[in-house]
Amino acid sequence: MGEVKLLGVWKKFEDVTAVKDITLEVKDGEFMILLGPSGCGKTTTLRMISGLEEPTKGQIYIGDKLVADPEKGVFVPPKDRDIAMVFQSYALYPHMTVYDNIAFPLKLRKVPKQEIDKRVREVAELLGLSQLLNRKPRELSGGQRQRVALGRAIVRKPQVFLMDEPLSNLDAKLRVKMRAELKKLQRQLSVTTIYVTHDQVEAMTMGDKIAVINQGVLQQVGTPEEVYDKPANTFVAGFIGSPPMNFMDGSVTEDGFVDFGEFRLKLLPDQFEVLKEQGYVGREVIFGIRPEDIYDAMFAQVKVPGENMVKAMVEIVENLGGERIVYLSTEDISFIAKFPPESKVKEGQKIEVVFDMKKIHIFDKN
Numbered sequence: 001m002g003e004v005k006l007l008g009v010w011k012k013f014e015d016v017t018a019v020k021d022i023t024l025e026v027k028d029g030e031f032m033i034l035l036g037p038s039g040c041g042k043t044t045t046l047r048m049i050s051g052l053e054e055p056t057k058g059q060i061y062i063g064d065k066l067v068a069d070p071e072k073g074v075f076v077p078p079k080d081r082d083i084a085m086v087f088q089s090y091a092l093y094p095h096m097t098v099y100d101n102i103a104f105p106l107k108l109r110k111v112p113k114q115e116i117d118k119r120v121r122e123v124a125e126l127l128g129l130s131q132l133l134n135r136k137p138r139e140l141s142g143g144q145r146q147r148v149a150l151g152r153a154i155v156r157k158p159q160v161f162l163m164d165e166p167l168s169n170l171d172a173k174l175r176v177k178m179r180a181e182l183k184k185l186q187r188q189l190s191v192t193t194i195y196v197t198h199d200q201v202e203a204m205t206m207g208d209k210i211a212v213i214n215q216g217v218l219q220q221v222g223t224p225e226e227v228y229d230k231p232a233n234t235f236v237a238g239f240i241g242s243p244p245m246n247f248m249d250g251s252v253t254e255d256g257f258v259d260f261g262e263f264r265l266k267l268l269p270d271q272f273e274v275l276k277e278q279g280y281v282g283r284e285v286i287f288g289i290r291p292e293d294i295y296d297a298m299f300a301q302v303k304v305p306g307e308n309m310v311k312a313m314v315e316i317v318e319n320l321g322g323e324r325i326v327y328l329s330t331e332d333i334s335f336i337a338k339f340p341p342e343s344k345v346k347e348g349q350k351i352e353v354v355f356d357m358k359k360i361h362i363f364d365k366n
């Protein structure tokens with residue numbers, strides 16, 4: 001079956017180590033996202049899975065088959081890995097029709113003509129290309145071209161799809177539409193898919209699982225909910241969510257507060273217990289809270305002065321229609337909150353805000 005496994009995989013180029021000791025398991029039929037900033041090693045990882053690049057160290061399995069292990073001298077070339085790839089620049093053959101573009105991988109494999117015809121028409125139906133089979137790529141819109149590229153990838157029914165930022169050349173509106181289509185298609189085909197992106201919204205909306213990578217190192221693997229609710233470190237916390245999580249320096253006090261100097265926030269009893277056990281009491285920490293977990297006191301349910309409330313100055317209000325992004329500051333700190341449209345806070349106003357203490361994050365300061 002189509003599971004993919006990387007065990008302690010490294011890739012060194014002359015002067016850069018692009019991938020550092022990545023171990024990752026993708027289950028059969030799973031949609032796995034590799035997420036991280038530009039240059040973090042996503043493409044290199046994908047190219048090693050495809051066989052376009054050989055790992056410096058480690059093992060890669062596709063299904064039960066070992067496809068790369070430099071120590072054992074194992075290297076299976078791309079054409080024998082039963083994978084299909086879709087890239088950002090989806091090079092279609094300009095002189096061929098849509099039909100021939102989709103049929104090409106099957107012709108290459110000498111599939112009988114009748115079978116080719118059946119499969120091309122099936123795929124065209126699935127992707128809404130049936131009416132366009134006689135057109136040339138130049139007669140198609142960007143979205144249609146991308147669908148042809150997808151068609152060419154799925155026509156072979158490979159064990160694994162590998163996609164490298166396949167939507168990044170599309171305009172914003174089309175990207176949102178294709179995001180949903182691609183997700184639906186993957187569910188229908190239930191083929192193991194590894195999808196590279198630097199866009200956390202794509203990752204959150206499409207992935208069954210997200211593998212967050214920074215500087216070649218895997219930071220966390222989890223469902224979208226897991227990486228959002230329980231980020232493993234400040235990198236993951238700051239990369240997922242928009243606007244990003246607020247971070248503030250504070251310290252955990254003996255009596256169960258996080259102390260920021262000019263104000264303090266009271267930890268919930270169970271949070272304090274855990275922090276005590278972990279040896280955080282009396283230590284400096286990084287306190288994190290997402291903009292959506294800070295409320296305008298006018299609209300907050302649980303308000304306890306001296307425990308979860310802070311007075312702050314409204315610096316900037318960005319009205320996005322459905323929500324307001326509010327930049328706030330106190331004597332010492334600045335942070336961002338996301339308020340509902342009912343909140344009428346104005347720039348220059350001094351307001352009270354409530355921190356949802358159930359949603360806070362405490363990270364090691366090191």
Ligand code: ADP
Pocket residue numbers: 013014016017018036037038039040041042043044045
């Ligand atoms: P991403 O896809 O996450 O943007 P890449 O995998 O393309 O990142 O690149 C990771 C790092 O490896 C970068 O520093 C990049 O410059 C480097 N790199 C990628 N391919 C090569 C190569 N063929 N030769 C040298 N360095 C490379």
Ligand code: MG
Pocket residue numbers: 042043044
């Ligand atoms: Mg890349």
